[in-house]
Amino acid sequence: MTADVIVLGAGIIGVSTAIHLARRGKSVVLVDRRDPGCETSYGNAGLIQREGVAPYGFPQEFRTLMRYALNNRVDAFYHARAMPRVAPFLLRYWWHSNVDRHTLITKAYAPLIEHSISEHADLIEAANASHLIRKDGWMEVFRSPAALDKELASARAKQSEYGLAFEALDKAALASREPHLSDDFAGGLIWRDPWSVLDPLALTQAYVALFEKLGGRFVHGDATTLTPVANGWKVTTEDGPVQGEEVVVALGPWSDTVTAPLGYRYLVGVKRGYHMHYGARDGAKLNNWLMDAERGYLLAPMNQGIRLTTGAEFALRDAPKTPVQLARAEAIARNVFPLGERLDAEPWMGARPCTPDMMPVIGKAPRHRGLWFAFGHAHHGLTLGPVTGRILAETMTGEKPVIDISAYRPERFRA
Numbered sequence: 001m002t003a004d005v006i007v008l009g010a011g012i013i014g015v016s017t018a019i020h021l022a023r024r025g026k027s028v029v030l031v032d033r034r035d036p037g038c039e040t041s042y043g044n045a046g047l048i049q050r051e052g053v054a055p056y057g058f059p060q061e062f063r064t065l066m067r068y069a070l071n072n073r074v075d076a077f078y079h080a081r082a083m084p085r086v087a088p089f090l091l092r093y094w095w096h097s098n099v100d101r102h103t104l105i106t107k108a109y110a111p112l113i114e115h116s117i118s119e120h121a122d123l124i125e126a127a128n129a130s131h132l133i134r135k136d137g138w139m140e141v142f143r144s145p146a147a148l149d150k151e152l153a154s155a156r157a158k159q160s161e162y163g164l165a166f167e168a169l170d171k172a173a174l175a176s177r178e179p180h181l182s183d184d185f186a187g188g189l190i191w192r193d194p195w196s197v198l199d200p201l202a203l204t205q206a207y208v209a210l211f212e213k214l215g216g217r218f219v220h221g222d223a224t225t226l227t228p229v230a231n232g233w234k235v236t237t238e239d240g241p242v243q244g245e246e247v248v249v250a251l252g253p254w255s256d257t258v259t260a261p262l263g264y265r266y267l268v269g270v271k272r273g274y275h276m277h278y279g280a281r282d283g284a285k286l287n288n289w290l291m292d293a294e295r296g297y298l299l300a301p302m303n304q305g306i307r308l309t310t311g312a313e314f315a316l317r318d319a320p321k322t323p324v325q326l327a328r329a330e331a332i333a334r335n336v337f338p339l340g341e342r343l344d345a346e347p348w349m350g351a352r353p354c355t356p357d358m359m360p361v362i363g364k365a366p367r368h369r370g371l372w373f374a375f376g377h378a379h380h381g382l383t384l385g386p387v388t389g390r391i392l393a394e395t396m397t398g399e400k401p402v403i404d405i406s407a408y409r410p411e412r413f414r415a
């Protein structure tokens with residue numbers, strides 16, 4: 001089998017890239033060892049975070065760091081034994097998160113986020129997937145008036161700088177929107193621009209169907225068999241060897257399994273996260289995606305049930321699951337909303353693929369012909385899949401990308 005381009009990884013990033021290449025007339029083979037969309041792109045919180053212009057930084061203040069060091073929080077947890085291997089990434093992440101550097105990174109990152117909804121809208125329409133989407137924003141709720149005021153001030157700043165819309169909710173307004181929520185909260189806010197996905201797996205599957213309609217082909221295969229050959233690249237699949245002139249590495253948290261053997265040893269890390277689905281007791285209904293912001297977990301009323309997702313676990317990617325945060329968050333969430341039984345046999349775990357400067361790696365590999373990278377989307381991979389696919393496909397086909405992609409170029413890291 002031959003193709004113009006082989007795309008490795010059928011998560012939201014690889015699938016979106018494959019669509020945009022196929023739309024530009026390229027013959028594309030999409031390769032994954034599993035069915036499309038079954039890994040990180042399945043288990044996320046389903047938010048297309050149009051408001052997420054500022055990537056999540058690492059805490060800076062000594063007092064906050066000490067609080068995290070105690071390892072008893074809901075929003076973050078770490079494996080102490082993994083720290084010697086994780087520390088170099090964390091140190092670099094901490095360095096980039098300094099206020100001045102974070103401000104510059106936000107300026108470079110915001111254009112990607114600005115195109116998140118419009119690029120999803122394009123694919124959603126082409127894929128007939130609008131039944132999977134809600135367009136009524138998402139909600140952050142706060143227990144203390146001081147924390148609420150701080151977030152409202154930050155929201156006002158984002159409103160004036162990035163034109164983002166939000167609505168402040170006092171206690172009464174929150175109660176009328178979410179009547180089954182406990183009265184622990186002083187209020188909250190709704191971000192108006194973001195969309196939410198009722199079933200992230202089904203969305204990726206709909207995008208794959210669109211890709212196939214455009215003439216693309218999906219096959220099961222092992223990306224680690226990638227080898228350079230005379231006129232490009234070859235990978236072994238269940239349907240035999242596939243040869244392509246160009247190859248895109250979109251393997252999310254596993255991207256290093258292909259880039260490292262080629263000599264690109266990026267200082268990347270993962271923030272692992274968990275989810276569990278629940279029913280609701282006594283006919284209670286959760287109307288919107290809701291983050292208990294001071295505790296650090298999210299409740300998402302999806303098709304599969306109410307999905308509780310957790311914050312960041314710093315551990316080795318392949319270490320066994322330790323759903324400590326899920327247990328802590330569930331105990332709190334049960335007092336906040338009448339959650340019913342657990343609906344899954346065991347917690348789902350995924351790994352957000354993270355770079356130290358919080359921005360994805362998108363562009364041409366520095367030292368190989370026909371090798372392209374699209375990974376490291378951290379907390380916003382679902383949000384950024386379609387825009388990533390578009391700008392990479394535009395770059396690969398010699399078009400001017402819709403936004404300047406130089407901030408995301410691989411060579412910003414020494415590797």
Ligand SMILES: Cc1cc2nc3c(=O)[nH]c(=O)nc-3n(C[C@H](O)[C@H](O)[C@H](O)COP(=O)(O)OP(=O)(O)OC[C@H]3O[C@@H](n4cnc5c(N)ncnc54)[C@H](O)[C@@H]3O)c2cc1C
Pocket residue numbers: 008009010011012013014031032033034035036037038039040041042043044045046047048049221222223224250251252253254257271272273274275309310350351352353375376377378379380381382383384
């Ligand atoms: C708990 C949680 C909540 C999140 N919530 C949100 C959210 O609300 N909004 C948002 O925008 N983002 C969210 N994210 C982040 C988002 O899910 C990820 O950034 C995104 O899914 C990454 O997509 P990807 O395509 O890069 O990786 P993946 O979806 O992991 O795709 C990589 C693919 O590579 C394949 N692969 C790996 N190794 C091989 C191999 N050797 N051979 C062949 N194939 C291989 C895998 O099978 C997989 O299909 C969340 C993440 C987590 C963990």
